[in-house]
Amino acid sequence: MPVEEFVAGWISGALGLVLGHPFDTVKVRLQTQTTYRGIVDCMVKTYRHESLLGFFKGMSFPIASIAVVNSVLFGVYSNALLALTATSHQERRAQPPSYTHVFIAGCTGGFLQAYCLAPFDLIKVRLQNQTEPRAKLGSPPPRYRGPVHCAASIFQAEGPRGLFRGAWALTLRDTPTMGIYFVTYEWLCRQSTPDGQNPSSATVLVAGGFAGLTSWVTATPLDVIKSRMQMAGLKQRVYRGLLDCMVSSARQEGLGVFFRGLTINSARAFPVNAVTFLSYEYLLHSWG
């Protein structure tokens, strides 16, 4: 099994992640809290109250976990294509796989990475939602002191299952949308590249950016539900399940609730995924 894809997936994921984390914090806050009037208001309040560091809350765990998560995504995707079409990464420009195969391989990668991502994503969302400024003398400490403390408290209170809160919504969010992600990327690359040649860096950047954009636009409704289920019992009410969360959110806040965070998600998705795909392709290319 070729392992280069796993390593390239890891490095490219980490680069994209750091670039996108401040946007991600604003998105999570807008989706789960009702105190902000919009993106700018949320940014201003976060900066005033918590300084620049506020935007990087909850980043250490994703950085550690991206090694597993993005390498599973890209590694499984590439190896699934190998199984379906009997072509390696290097051979795929000369013999391009069908879009159905690309979609199935993307969904498989999305499904498997969702399970690895679930506990890390839960902890990220919980920490991002702690709006207290950095500990000052005399002020009450935040609920979680850091990622390890957060994981340990959830584990103690709810057992291992607690760490997978919202995992079902996350899997539903990622399985089809990762298929869309890779199909968009492949389609755009093929549109602007002569047959049999490798896409230029500019093409990879634009195709990667649009792949991120289309997959996040389609993923946003379930992203909102996922974040709310992960916060259930803390700042949100407790839901009986995914459907209950959908229905009660829509009843209370209207259908617009499913598009919360869409603008910021899209603004984040383009640069993050442009960089992710460019570095992925570059690494695989330079390793031959």
Ligand SMILES: C[N+](C)(C)CCCC[C@H](N)C(=O)O
């Ligand atoms: C499938 N879904 C839309 C959820 C994500 C697709 C892009 C994943 C990328 N690592 C990022 O963070 O943007």
